[in-house]
Amino acid sequence: MKVRAIMGALCAAGLMCGAAAAQAAEQVEVLHWWTSGGESKAIGVLKDDLQKQGYVWKDFAVAGGAGAAAMTALKTQVIAGNAPSAAQIKGPLIQDWASQGVLVNIDSAATDWKKELPPEIDKIMHADGHYVAAPFSVHRVNWLYINKAALDKAGGKVPTTWAEFFTVADKMKAAGIQPIAMGGQPWQDLTLWEDVVLSQGADFYKKALVDLDQKTLTSPQMAQVFDTVRKIQGYFDSGRTGRDWNLATAMVINGKAGMQFMGDWAKGEFANAGKKSGSDYICAAVPGTEKAYTFNVDSFVFFQQKGQSAATPGQLALAKTIMSPGFQEQFSLYKGSIPVRLGVSMAKFDDCAKKSYADEQAAIKAGGYVPSLAHGMAQADATAGAISDVVTKFMNSQEDTKTAVEALAKAAKTK
Structure with missing residues (x-):
């Protein structure tokens, strides 16, 4: 009680409970x-x-692999004037939110980022001209995961072409193994x-999905x-409808299925198991994509808080923490990604991450570093959504290829 009385007196005298106490009390909603x-x-x-730095973390988790539900909540x-301190957003959507004047710049926390990030990400x-988002890590989307025991049982080899892939799938099927684990959500359809x-x-990918070139979109290759x-x-099973991606990953982990097409966040599920x-x-x-890399970068953007025109101490601390080498390493070790910050040691990472x-x-050097359409990096929501609808309709109906190609070209014109 005496200690509390002394602290109270010091606070009243203005000798304590200043910036440090205010900082410790700040709640950061994420x-x-x-x-x-x-x-x-x-x-x-x-x-x-963040909590070790004296801030109060308020978790605002919204389930849903592709983040659609989270974006609705955001x-x-x-709109209600109760924006979170930070929110998980990526790709063109970052600029969309910035154009609405609801973000704060975090330049003071990003003093060395330009030299620490790949130019495509920076x-x-x-x-x-200002930093408004902090990147966590880089995910490679074009991965194929294979249960090794299933591959060995089927007597197959890791496929590098589609012909080899279908040979492996047939061998797994003959061995009584479900060849492919697949979820049943639009973003998973689009990922495949x-x-x-x-x-x-x-080059074909960039012309089709980044440039939206009509000739490429309607080509025989498409x-x-x-x-x-x-x-x-x-080679899918009949129970994929509505299945979450991590449940499909579990099928491969448990040996109920042989392979899965999924970004390297799936590796976090393997590690967790x-x-x-x-x-x-x-x-x-993925067969035929060895020299290419579809990237998916998760970021947090920072929203103006009530009564604040600039970033709060808690927001800046969050941004600095995200880009610190130690956090970048540990986060990716758990998440299955690789650090987005350049120069972070890969010594503790597994073979998959080192290969990534x-x-x-x-x-990057060869020009094969391309943004993922399925994961919000290549196009604005309207265009990506229109293309996703075409793909999902095709994969969940008996629609013929000619009709799908025509619908794709039309969807690419959506703004």
């Missing part, structure tokens, strides 16, 4: 959609790091489809993409 095992463990690192909060974090687009070459996707579907790359599972580039890093650097 909206995100990292709710699966590996993901929640990764976000827990950030929560712990819009509701912003520019995405800006709006009107863009993988097949990428297998036609990085028709081949839809034909290949249709053939891949023949105690599985090791090389001995328990294999991560390989090596392939990323090679793809």
Whole structure:
């Protein structure tokens, strides 16, 4: 009681309880959609790091792999004048929010970021010449995960072409193994489809999904993409409708299925289950995409808070923590990604992550480093959504390839 009385007197005298006490009391509300095992463990690192600095973490987690539900919740909060301190957003959507005048710049926390980030990523974090977002990590989307025991049982080899892939799938099927684990949500359909687009070459991918070139979108190669996707579907199980991505990953982890097309966040699920790359599972580039890399970068953007025109101490602390080498390393070790910050040691990472890093650097130099359409990096929501609708309709109906190609070209004109 005496201690409290003394502290109270000092506060009244203005000798204590200044900036440090105000800082310690600041609540930082964070909206995100990292709710699966590996993901929640990764976000827990950030929560712990921020709380050690004296801030109060208020978790605003909204389940849903692609973040659609989270974005709906965010819009509701912003419209109501109750925006979170930070929210998980990426790609062109960052600039969309900035154009509405609801973000704060975090330049004072980003003094060295320009030299610490790949140029393709650095520019995405800006709006009107200022940093408004902090990137967490880089995910490679074009991965194929293979249960090693299933591959060995089937007597197959890691496929590098579609012909080899279908041979392996047939062998697994003959051995009584479900060849492909697939979820049943639009973003998962689009992930697989863009993988097949990428297998036609990085230049083809960029012309089709970044430039939205009509000639490319209606080409025989694009028709081949839809034909290949249709053939891949023949190896799905009948229970995929509505299935979350991590449940499909669990099928591969448990040996109920042989392979899964999914970004490297799936690796966090393998790690969380105690599985090791090389001995328990294999991560390989999707057939035909070895020299290319579709990137997906998660970021937090920072919203104006009530009565504040600039970033709060808690927001700046959050941004600095996200980009610190120690956090970048630990977060990616749990998440299955690789650090977005350049120069972070890869010594503690597994073979899959080391391959991801090596392939990323090679793809950047070779011009094969491309933004993922399925994961919000390549196009604005309206265009990406229209293309997603075309792909999902094709994959959930008996629609013919010609009709799908025509619908794709039309969808690409959506603004």
